[in-house]
Structures are given as structure tokens and as C-alpha cells.
Amino acid sequence: MKIKPEKLLPLAVLFFFRLFSVNLLAADQPRESVAIIPVYQQIQEFNLISERSCDAASEMFMSLGRYYPVDRKKIAQNMDLAKKEGSINIKRLIELLGVELCVLIKCYPVEGYFAADLEIIPASEETSGMRKSITVRSRIPSNIAYKIAREIAYIHSGLDVRARVIEKSGNLHIIDAGQWHGLNPGKYSTDAGTIMITETGRYVSLAELTGEAASKKRLTIHSSPKISGAVKQVNDQIDSSTGLRYAFTNIEKSKSDDFEKRFVESFCVINMGANTCLPGYGSYLTSEYLGYKKTDPDLAGVFLSAALILNHHLLPEFITGFKVNYFPWVMDRDKTKGMQNLQIFLWSTIPVTFSASYIDQLASLYEKSSQFPPFYREKDSAALALSVFIPGGGLFYKGYRIPGWGFYFAEMAIAGYGAYNARNARKARYAFPILGGIKIIDLALSYLLKPNYSFYKLEMEREAGSSSFSFSMRETEKGGMYSASMNFLF
Amino acid sequence: MKINAACLAALIMLLSISLYAADARDPKPSIGIAWIEAGSARAQVSCPVIESHLNTIITSLKIFDVSPLKDELKKFGCMEERCLVQFAQDAGINLAVAGKLDDQGDTLILVLSAYGTALPYNGRLIYRYSLKIDASERLGTLNTSYLFEEHVSRFIIGILKNYKHPLYLSVDDNGRARSNSALSGSYDLFEAISTKDKGFKNFRKKGRVTLKNGLQVSGDAVTRGDFVLHSFEDSSRRMTEISHMRKSEMVFQKSSPWQVLYGVLFTVPASSLMPVAAPLIYYGKKDWQGIVLWSVNSVPYLYLEISGFKNNLNYIRKRKSDASRSDVAKSRYAYYMLFTGGLSLTVDAIGHRDIEDASKFKKAPPYLGSPYIATFFSIAGGGAGHFYKGDRLWGYAFFHLDNIMMYYTLKEFSSSRRYNFITKSYVTAPYSRKRAYTFLGIAGAIRIFEFAHVLLMKDRIESGDPEETTFEPVIYSDRESRVTTGIAWTYNF
Known part of the structure; x- marks a missing residue:
């Protein structure tokens, strides 16, 4: 569709304005107050990441409404003017651009990672406290940009709106802060008392100023940007790109590409058979069905699972000194009703222990192979569903193996106690409410906790300078090898 | 320059x-x-x-x-x-x-x-x-x-x-206000206040006018440049x-009242096979959310069904043992679940993934999208009409409500039976008819509400869950220039 002739007139006006640099409506516009500058390297790939990071930082400044970014073209135009002996004089560039803040972003490689330095240089008295230098790292290039954006969001924490009075008419004043700055009609506290904003435009507002505020040309309005939403959005983006990079589908592909179906089949069918034949070790063997090849079993998990399965079969025998009949459905003189109930409970929950053993082995394999479990996109719901059926299941799924076993023991022990004392109302009275309480905590933690895999935590971490501790245990030809390491970037 | x-x-x-x-x-x-x-x-x-x-x-x-x-x-x-x-x-x-x-x-x-x-x-x-x-x-x-x-x-x-669009009013020689648009109705009247700042336009509420076909019929005096806000709701x-309607036509086939017959024929087999068929269909269609919801939500009712059949009235009679009201109710409830109660979850298993696909503009199977089948299902099975239209939340809400009410209504209509070994017959205890009919009334009311709700709701074929942020202007100055503040901020997610 062609633009209508009458619409061309205002466009021509705008053209004239630009041609003669007359900006009659400048008062309505937010002042460009932050320059975001990529620091270029010799490798093009890192320059692209720096530029993408600058874009992400610019978007974050825009969405939080405190500092309006200078157009990239304008920065480029002024770069030449700020050059001194071949290199750019940042101080001069800041002066030329007339900004209050300057943000420098430099991306470079560190062994195995992409890293980026974010440097915030204040250029006015009001921003003097904002000086900051931070290094972020990631194995995924796009996450560098997101992490930079997240840091930009954090620097907005507690930043008030600074507004100038641009027109007065009695008590009513037009100030140069509006909806973009997060202002809505209502009462606001300022450095000169309370003001009433009666109407907002995108970048300007109409305010009723009385008392001290009426005589001031500049106001500090106590209204901070809501950074939690912005940070959550960035975290979701990091989570999404990390999920894609470490997706379970990236493992060696087997007969079918339908990993989710294979996961369910391995859980409900293969693992049950494998564990019946080889208690504990069967869980490790089942993992091959998912496509894991040439991996090592987690021996601690295998032995623990085998011991637990043995416990399912023999606990009543141990308690009674091998007097009761092994089969739960056979009642004998030495078997009390409570003991039979316990035996039934233990036999009927063998599949639960098989599943816990399997999901524990998988948690170890996910960590070793740097892969997220299947259903990662709905990880919280998947963890919740697993915890409904398996004690601690959601925690195993998210990589919390020890807490997972903790909930398993707690829930199974209390449920077993309840089954044993089912006919003793006095004793059973407390068992089931306690079990219910623990289950609720299990479900809540499974849903709410973030995954505990080291590769995930690295992507979510804020500052690269912070240290991380890891501990691992593996079988070698010379026997078990334990290693502990402390990593930090400098 | x-x-x-x-x-x-x-x-x-x-x-x-x-x-x-x-x-x-x-x-x-x-x-x-x-x-x-x-x-x-x-x-x-x-x-x-x-x-x-x-x-x-x-x-x-x-x-x-x-x-x-x-x-x-x-x-x-x-x-x-x-x-x-x-x-x-x-x-x-x-x-x-x-x-x-x-x-x-x-x-x-x-x-x-x-x-x-x-x-x-x-x-x-x-x-x-x-x-x-x-x-x-x-x-x-x-x-x-x-x-x-x-x-x-x-x-x-x-x-x-x-x-909301500002429509400016002009004033004719008789002092009557006129709008270029054929507006009819009562509107708030605003006047623009000039500011030196060209970009910012201030305004305030001046009064109220009633227009008929764009002509003022009553209300406050209007001066040139005053305006009313016209909504496009x-x-x-x-x-x-x-x-x-357009999307429904694209993804669903034409429906006819005869389709109810298919629904009738489908009901009993679908309900009786639900305990086995539903999980297998969920698995086949890779509806993992469905299978988890099914396994959590169906357990209490499947337990009642199984125990109702296991300890049914014939078996009790053969054993010549007493039957409590719960035993009788469970036995009757088991037949309800067998013939119609299980329908809802089979409908969910079969239809939900197809409705999801239809939301992505994939052609839906011919059995979906029929308002006649949806209406019949809402009568036949608790929540089945909602499941048929792709709404799991309402579906499960009505599934639970209907099943709970059905069980307790059956229980209220059931009497305990004691076997009298002398007369070799059962003695039936009386039950409170008033209480039983109250329960029946509540169960019926829920079904009617469910039926109406299914009739009114649309098939869930919208794709995606948008986040909508709106900023409504509800901030005006009143006649005395006193500021009336307020803003409606809506965030749907």
C-alpha cells in the first residue's frame, strides 16, 4: 500500500527538521545518556559476540528506563574524532557523546570458555557510584550476551528517576520522565517532598508540584525499576539456550530418535527386567538403552541399590531371626499381621527402589556426559511428576543425588513403619501425616530447585571470578580414584 | 546554520x-x-x-x-x-x-x-x-x-x-455539538489544554454529553475542540x-447432529476400557502430561471401581455377610464407572493431543470439533465435554466434582443390609430420603452447570499463551480541576 499524499507532508516536515538540525520537540525525548561500546579483537567471532552483547545491554537499558542508549551509528561517527595516536580515547569519546555512563564490552577466549569483560565507566557526578568491572564466562556464545544483559539489569537496582522540569503552568509542571521511566499516574516521593503525577506520556509527565518541589528544576523521584522481572526473563533465556546446547538428544543416537519414549520405556519396562536379573547393576545396564555407550557405572549407587533391594527381600527375616516365611502371602505362626503388612509393603515397593536406583545412575551419567535429562523443557513438571511416584525422584532428576536418597530413605522408612503399625492406631496416627508432610517438601523442592549439574551451574553463574568446588569418584585400572578440585578464573 | x-x-x-x-x-x-x-x-x-x-x-x-x-x-x-x-x-x-x-x-x-x-x-x-x-x-x-x-x-x-480514539466535536449555530461520526450514546466530555511543549497534550474531563447519530441531544455545553473518547470494544x-470461527472452519470438519450417535456407541466401550486404554493411548500419542495427570487423578475412582466389583452385592449375598452402605454404594458406583464414568479420561487420551495439533493449524480428525458430541459427552461423563474441547483444567475439575457427588449420592440412596440367619434373608435399614434427594439435587445442579459451561465455551484451539500488557488511561481531572487518579494495568499470562 502506498502512503497517502497528505501523510507525506508531515514526513517532509520531519525531513526539514533533520536537514536543518532543528529539533522543536526535543523536550519530549529522553536524553541519550549511555554509550555502549564493543571493544574489538582480532578474531571476528569474538567481535560478533561483543556486538551481540552490546545489543543485549542496550535492550536491557531500554527496558529498565533509566539511561537511554546512544545510537550505534552516532558512536561510530564520534570514534574517529576521539582517536588519539591510533587508539580511541574513551574520555574524549564520552565528552563528545555527552553521556553519563559508558559501557565497554570485550569478549575473548579463555581455555574452553568464552569470556567477556564488562566495564562500566561513570561520566557524571550522579553516576559516580556506578563504576563496575565484571567478567562473565560461558561455553555458549549467546549466553555471554544474556549474562551481560543480566549484569546491566543488576546495576539498575535502586536507581531512582531523575527528572527535569521542562514547563510550568501554576501547580502543574511537565517533567521529562514518563511511562518509559516506569512512571504511572499517582503519588511519588521525591527529594523535595511528595508529588502527584496526573498524566503520563511516553517520555514526559504532567505533575502537580507543591512546596519545595515547585521551585526545583530537577527532581529525584524515588521509584526503582523492577529488575526482578528483567533478571528472570534473562535467566529463562540462559536456561533455554543452555537446554538446547546440552539437550539429551545430543547423545549418540540409537535405533530410534524418540528419546522421550525410550526414556519412559527404559523406566517402566527395561529397568524393571534388568534390575530383577542384576539388582543395582541392572540400572546401569538400562542406561545403554537410552544411547549411552562406554560409560562407567556409579559404583556407590550400584552397591547402595543392590543393598536396598536385598533389604526389601530380607528385612522381615532379619527382624525375626529368619523365623517368618519368606513369601508375604504365606502366613505362619511367627508372622504377625504387622510383619505381614511390612512384608507386603516391602515386596510391593521393589519397583520403586528399582526406579530410584535407575534415576540415580542416570543423574550420575547426565553429569559425566554433560547432558540434560529428557523432558528438560518441562524440567520442573517432569521432576514433580517423578517425585509423585518415586521418593526423591525429582531431586535425582535435577542432579541432587544425596538429597534424593535422603528423601527416599525418609519416605520409605516412615511408610514402612506405617505399614507395620497399620493396625495400631496409636502408632500409625503420626506416621502418615509425617509422611504426607515430607512428601510435600519433596514435591516442592523437586519443582522449585534449579538443576544441580555443574555445566548448568556454570551457565547460570553470575561472575566468572567466583570459585567453584567439585568432587568426583571413578574406577580406574588401579582401583578407585577420588578427586577434588577448586576452580577459579583469574 | x-x-x-x-x-x-x-x-x-x-x-x-x-x-x-x-x-x-x-x-x-x-x-x-x-x-x-x-x-x-x-x-x-x-x-x-x-x-x-x-x-x-x-x-x-x-x-x-x-x-x-x-x-x-x-x-x-x-x-x-x-x-x-x-x-x-x-x-x-x-x-x-x-x-x-x-x-x-x-x-x-x-x-x-x-x-x-x-x-x-x-x-x-x-x-x-x-x-x-x-x-x-x-x-x-x-x-x-x-x-x-x-x-x-x-x-x-x-x-x-x-x-480509545478522541473524536472532536464541532458546534453549530444553535450551540449544539456535532461529531463527524454517527455516534450514539452517553460519553464523558473532555477538553484539551494547550501546553508550550508541542509534543505533550494535556486534557481534562469537562462533563458529559449524550449524542444521537453524532448530534448532541443533552449534556454539558460543548466548545470547539472538545472531544469524546470512542471505544472499539x-x-x-x-x-x-x-x-x-475462521480457525474452527479451517481445522475442524463440518459437524452434524447425527454425530451424537457415534458418541452414544462410543460411550460404553470407551468407559469400560478406560483403565487400560487411556494410559496406552497417552503413551502412543506421547502425551506425557496426560499420562501423569491420569495416573494421579484416576487412582481414587479406580480403587472404588475395583473394590466395588471385588466386593459386589452378589458376592456379599453368596457369603451371607452384612453389607455396609459404603459396600452397597461402591458396588453401584463400580457399574457407573464401567458404563459411563470412565468415558471422560478416554476422551482426554484420544482428543487432547489432536486438539493441540489443531491449534497449530493441523487438520483435526473428523470426530473433533462437534458441538453435538461435546454436549452429549457433558451429560454422559463427568468433565468429558470439557476434555473433548481440550480443556483439562475444567475437565478434571468436573471429573472430580461429578465423581465425588455421584459416589456420595449413591451412598445416600444406599441402605446397609444385615443378614438374618433365622429368616435367611437380608434386612435393609432405611435411609434418609430428604438427604438423598438433596445430594441428587446438588449432583444434578453441577451437571446442569457443566452442560451449560460446555455449550458456552469454545474449543481450545488458540495457539500459545501470550503475555498481554495493557496500560489503560483512567486518569482525568474533574470539573473543578481536581485530579482524579487511577490507572488500570493488566498483565495476563
């Missing part, structure tokens, strides 16, 4: 025309479509499609004067929000629309924003539509285009719902209906 006299005169003349245009006496609001920015190469392919849908749909509505601004804005290097708002204000365009399509691997993020440039918005963002589109599966070019068309329609519906509602 020196500006020569001729150039200055032209500038002033053009400026005056542009400011006149900014007051927009035309009853039709104007809308400028700026750009859809692409965040990646893949997104770049879809952006022209979105722009084209924006143009086509807005033009076809005939509510707005449409101006595609992209090329003009590009010429002036005006590709940011601040510049767009100013450009639209200068050009006398009431609404400016811009958007962004970003790529996050298996997700596309579409954000569409509408800025109101004239009164009462002063350049404010009035509506933002933000949506995550699952891009993990290939939809095909046509279906992708349909998908964007749907979201563009929903964005425009949002604009129509939130935008009716158009928004109409467009919502039309969009849904």
Missing part, C-alpha cells in the same frame, strides 16, 4: 499543516505500521509475513486508515522507539505499531507493541503482545503463516479492546468471534 527566508516560510507552513493533521478531526483513527525487527536469520524470513498480515488485517477491518511507515522510517534512519513515536506524532498518526521476532533456538519470541501518539496517550505504549512460539517442530510454510496470522489478529483484537468482540 543559516536558513533562508523562503525555506523558513515553507517550514512554518508545513509545520502548521502537520500540527493540524496531528489533531485528527477525521473520525477514523490512523495507524502506522513501522517494522518487525528480526533477531536472527530464521526470524528474518518470517518478518515480512507478519508485516503483511498486519497490513492485510488492519486494512480489511476498515476501522483505521493504514500507513505502512517502514520505508519512510528507513529513509530517515528512524529505527528506534523514540524516533517512531515522534515520527508518528509529527505525521498525525494516532497509533504506531512495531514489533520484534527473536530466535532462541527452539523458541521464537514475538513481541508486538502499539503506541498511542495523540490524546489521551501522549506517545504511551498502550498495548504489548508477547508470545513464545514453539519452533521445535516443522510446521510448514502455510501453517506458519496461519500461525502468525492468528497472533497478529489477537494483537489487533488487543489494540481494539484497549484503544464491540469491534474487538466481533473480531474475536470471527477469528475463532
Whole structure:
């Protein structure tokens, strides 16, 4: 569709304005107050990441409404003017651009990672406290940009709106802060008392100023940007790109590409058979069905699972000194009703222990192979569903193996106690409410906790300078090898 | 820089025309479509499609004067929000629309924003539509285009719902106010207050007027330049209906009342096979959410069904043992579950994934989309009508409500039976009829409500869950210039 002739007139006006640099409506516009500058390297790939990071930082400044970014073209135009002996004089560039803040972003490689330095240089008295230098790292290039954006969001924490009075008419004043700055009609506290904003435009507002505020040309309005939403959005983006990079589908592909179906089949069918034949070790063997090849079993998990399965079969025998009949459905003189109930409970929950053993082995394999479990996109719901059926299941799924076993023991022990004392109302009275309480905590933690895999935590971490501790245990030809390491970037 | 006299005169003349245009006496609001920015190469392919849908749909509505601004804005290097708002204000365009399509691997993020440039918005963002589109599966070019068309329609519906257009009134010789538009109804009357700042337009509420076909019939005195705010909510509602109807026609086949017969034939086998069929169908269709919900929600009712059959009245009679009211109720409830009660979950297992596919413009199987079957199912099985229309939340809510009420109603109508070994017959204890009919009444009322709800609700074929942010202007000064504050901020997710 062609633009209508009458619409061309205002466009021509705008053209004239630009041609003669007359900006009659400048008062309505937010002042460009932050320059975001990529620091270029010799490798093009890192320059692209720096530029993408600058874009992400610019978007974050825009969405939080405190500092309006200078157009990239304008920065480029002024770069030449700020050059001194071949290199750019940042101080001069800041002066030329007339900004209050300057943000420098430099991306470079560190062994195995992409890293980026974010440097915030204040250029006015009001921003003097904002000086900051931070290094972020990631194995995924796009996450560098997101992490930079997240840091930009954090620097907005507690930043008030600074507004100038641009027109007065009695008590009513037009100030140069509006909806973009997060202002809505209502009462606001300022450095000169309370003001009433009666109407907002995108970048300007109409305010009723009385008392001290009426005589001031500049106001500090106590209204901070809501950074939690912005940070959550960035975290979701990091989570999404990390999920894609470490997706379970990236493992060696087997007969079918339908990993989710294979996961369910391995859980409900293969693992049950494998564990019946080889208690504990069967869980490790089942993992091959998912496509894991040439991996090592987690021996601690295998032995623990085998011991637990043995416990399912023999606990009543141990308690009674091998007097009761092994089969739960056979009642004998030495078997009390409570003991039979316990035996039934233990036999009927063998599949639960098989599943816990399997999901524990998988948690170890996910960590070793740097892969997220299947259903990662709905990880919280998947963890919740697993915890409904398996004690601690959601925690195993998210990589919390020890807490997972903790909930398993707690829930199974209390449920077993309840089954044993089912006919003793006095004793059973407390068992089931306690079990219910623990289950609720299990479900809540499974849903709410973030995954505990080291590769995930690295992507979510804020500052690269912070240290991380890891501990691992593996079988070698010379026997078990334990290693502990402390990593930090400098 | 020196500006020569001729150039200055032209500038002033053009400026005056542009400011006149900014007051927009035309009853039709104007809308400028700026750009859809692409965040990646893949997104770049879809952006022209979105722009084209924006143009086509807005033009076809005939509510707005449409101006595609992209090329003009590009010429002036005006590709940011601040510049767009100013450009639209200068050009006398009431609404400016811009958007962004970003790529996050298996997700596309579409954000569409509408800025109101004239009164009462002063350049404010009035509506933002933000949506995550699952891009993990290939939809095909046509279906992708349909998908964007749907979201563009929903964005425009949002604009129509939130935008209020200032219609300026003129005054004739008799002092009666007149609007260029054939407005009828009672409206708040506003007057614009001039400010030195050209970009900011202040206004206040002046009173109230009643118009009939654009002519004032009663109300406060109007002076030239006063205006009323005209809402497009009716158009928004109409467009919502039309969009849904259009999508239904695209994905569902024509339905006929005879389809109820299929529903009748389906009910008993579907209900009786539910305990085995539902999990297998969920598994076959890879509906993992469905299988988890089924296993958690069906357990208490399956337990009642199994124990009802295991300890049924015939078995009790053979053993000559007593039967409590619960035993009798369970036995009867087991037959309910066998013949109709299990229908709901089989319907969910079969239909839900297909409804999800239909939301992505894939052709739905012929058994879906029939209002006749939905109505029959809402009578036959608790929540089945809702499950049939793809609504799991309401489906499970009614499934539980109906089953709980059915069991307790049966229990209230059941009497305990004691076996008398002397007479070799059962003695039946009386039950409270009043209480039993009260339960029946409540169960019936729930079913009627469910039936009506199913009739009124639409098939859940909308794709995606958008986040909608609206900023409604409800801040005015009253007659005495006292400030009345308030803002409606809505965030749907």
C-alpha cells in the first residue's frame, strides 16, 4: 500500500527538521545518556559476540528506563574524532557523546570458555557510584550476551528517576520522565517532598508540584525499576539456550530418535527386567538403552541399590531371626499381621527402589556426559511428576543425588513403619501425616530447585571470578580414584 | 546554520499543516505500521509475513486508515522507539505499531507493541503482545503463516479492546455539538489544554454529553475542540468471534447432529476400557502430561471401581455377610464407572493431543470439533465435554466434582443390609430420603452447570499463551480541576 499524499507532508516536515538540525520537540525525548561500546579483537567471532552483547545491554537499558542508549551509528561517527595516536580515547569519546555512563564490552577466549569483560565507566557526578568491572564466562556464545544483559539489569537496582522540569503552568509542571521511566499516574516521593503525577506520556509527565518541589528544576523521584522481572526473563533465556546446547538428544543416537519414549520405556519396562536379573547393576545396564555407550557405572549407587533391594527381600527375616516365611502371602505362626503388612509393603515397593536406583545412575551419567535429562523443557513438571511416584525422584532428576536418597530413605522408612503399625492406631496416627508432610517438601523442592549439574551451574553463574568446588569418584585400572578440585578464573 | 527566508516560510507552513493533521478531526483513527525487527536469520524470513498480515488485517477491518511507515522510517534512519513515536506524532498518526521476532533456538519470541501518539496517550505504549512460539517442530510454510496470522489478529483484537480514539466535536449555530461520526450514546466530555511543549497534550474531563447519530441531544455545553473518547470494544468482540470461527472452519470438519450417535456407541466401550486404554493411548500419542495427570487423578475412582466389583452385592449375598452402605454404594458406583464414568479420561487420551495439533493449524480428525458430541459427552461423563474441547483444567475439575457427588449420592440412596440367619434373608435399614434427594439435587445442579459451561465455551484451539500488557488511561481531572487518579494495568499470562 502506498502512503497517502497528505501523510507525506508531515514526513517532509520531519525531513526539514533533520536537514536543518532543528529539533522543536526535543523536550519530549529522553536524553541519550549511555554509550555502549564493543571493544574489538582480532578474531571476528569474538567481535560478533561483543556486538551481540552490546545489543543485549542496550535492550536491557531500554527496558529498565533509566539511561537511554546512544545510537550505534552516532558512536561510530564520534570514534574517529576521539582517536588519539591510533587508539580511541574513551574520555574524549564520552565528552563528545555527552553521556553519563559508558559501557565497554570485550569478549575473548579463555581455555574452553568464552569470556567477556564488562566495564562500566561513570561520566557524571550522579553516576559516580556506578563504576563496575565484571567478567562473565560461558561455553555458549549467546549466553555471554544474556549474562551481560543480566549484569546491566543488576546495576539498575535502586536507581531512582531523575527528572527535569521542562514547563510550568501554576501547580502543574511537565517533567521529562514518563511511562518509559516506569512512571504511572499517582503519588511519588521525591527529594523535595511528595508529588502527584496526573498524566503520563511516553517520555514526559504532567505533575502537580507543591512546596519545595515547585521551585526545583530537577527532581529525584524515588521509584526503582523492577529488575526482578528483567533478571528472570534473562535467566529463562540462559536456561533455554543452555537446554538446547546440552539437550539429551545430543547423545549418540540409537535405533530410534524418540528419546522421550525410550526414556519412559527404559523406566517402566527395561529397568524393571534388568534390575530383577542384576539388582543395582541392572540400572546401569538400562542406561545403554537410552544411547549411552562406554560409560562407567556409579559404583556407590550400584552397591547402595543392590543393598536396598536385598533389604526389601530380607528385612522381615532379619527382624525375626529368619523365623517368618519368606513369601508375604504365606502366613505362619511367627508372622504377625504387622510383619505381614511390612512384608507386603516391602515386596510391593521393589519397583520403586528399582526406579530410584535407575534415576540415580542416570543423574550420575547426565553429569559425566554433560547432558540434560529428557523432558528438560518441562524440567520442573517432569521432576514433580517423578517425585509423585518415586521418593526423591525429582531431586535425582535435577542432579541432587544425596538429597534424593535422603528423601527416599525418609519416605520409605516412615511408610514402612506405617505399614507395620497399620493396625495400631496409636502408632500409625503420626506416621502418615509425617509422611504426607515430607512428601510435600519433596514435591516442592523437586519443582522449585534449579538443576544441580555443574555445566548448568556454570551457565547460570553470575561472575566468572567466583570459585567453584567439585568432587568426583571413578574406577580406574588401579582401583578407585577420588578427586577434588577448586576452580577459579583469574 | 543559516536558513533562508523562503525555506523558513515553507517550514512554518508545513509545520502548521502537520500540527493540524496531528489533531485528527477525521473520525477514523490512523495507524502506522513501522517494522518487525528480526533477531536472527530464521526470524528474518518470517518478518515480512507478519508485516503483511498486519497490513492485510488492519486494512480489511476498515476501522483505521493504514500507513505502512517502514520505508519512510528507513529513509530517515528512524529505527528506534523514540524516533517512531515522534515520527508518528509529527505525521498525525494516532497509533504506531512495531514489533520484534527473536530466535532462541527452539523458541521464537514475538513481541508486538502499539503506541498511542495523540490524546489521551501522549506517545504511551498502550498495548504489548508477547508470545513464545514453539519452533521445535516443522510446521510448514502455510501453517506458519496461519500461525502468525492468528497472533497478529489477537494483537489487533488487543489494540481494539484497549484503544480509545478522541473524536472532536464541532458546534453549530444553535450551540449544539456535532461529531463527524454517527455516534450514539452517553460519553464523558473532555477538553484539551494547550501546553508550550508541542509534543505533550494535556486534557481534562469537562462533563458529559449524550449524542444521537453524532448530534448532541443533552449534556454539558460543548466548545470547539472538545472531544469524546470512542471505544472499539464491540469491534474487538466481533473480531474475536470471527477469528475463532475462521480457525474452527479451517481445522475442524463440518459437524452434524447425527454425530451424537457415534458418541452414544462410543460411550460404553470407551468407559469400560478406560483403565487400560487411556494410559496406552497417552503413551502412543506421547502425551506425557496426560499420562501423569491420569495416573494421579484416576487412582481414587479406580480403587472404588475395583473394590466395588471385588466386593459386589452378589458376592456379599453368596457369603451371607452384612453389607455396609459404603459396600452397597461402591458396588453401584463400580457399574457407573464401567458404563459411563470412565468415558471422560478416554476422551482426554484420544482428543487432547489432536486438539493441540489443531491449534497449530493441523487438520483435526473428523470426530473433533462437534458441538453435538461435546454436549452429549457433558451429560454422559463427568468433565468429558470439557476434555473433548481440550480443556483439562475444567475437565478434571468436573471429573472430580461429578465423581465425588455421584459416589456420595449413591451412598445416600444406599441402605446397609444385615443378614438374618433365622429368616435367611437380608434386612435393609432405611435411609434418609430428604438427604438423598438433596445430594441428587446438588449432583444434578453441577451437571446442569457443566452442560451449560460446555455449550458456552469454545474449543481450545488458540495457539500459545501470550503475555498481554495493557496500560489503560483512567486518569482525568474533574470539573473543578481536581485530579482524579487511577490507572488500570493488566498483565495476563
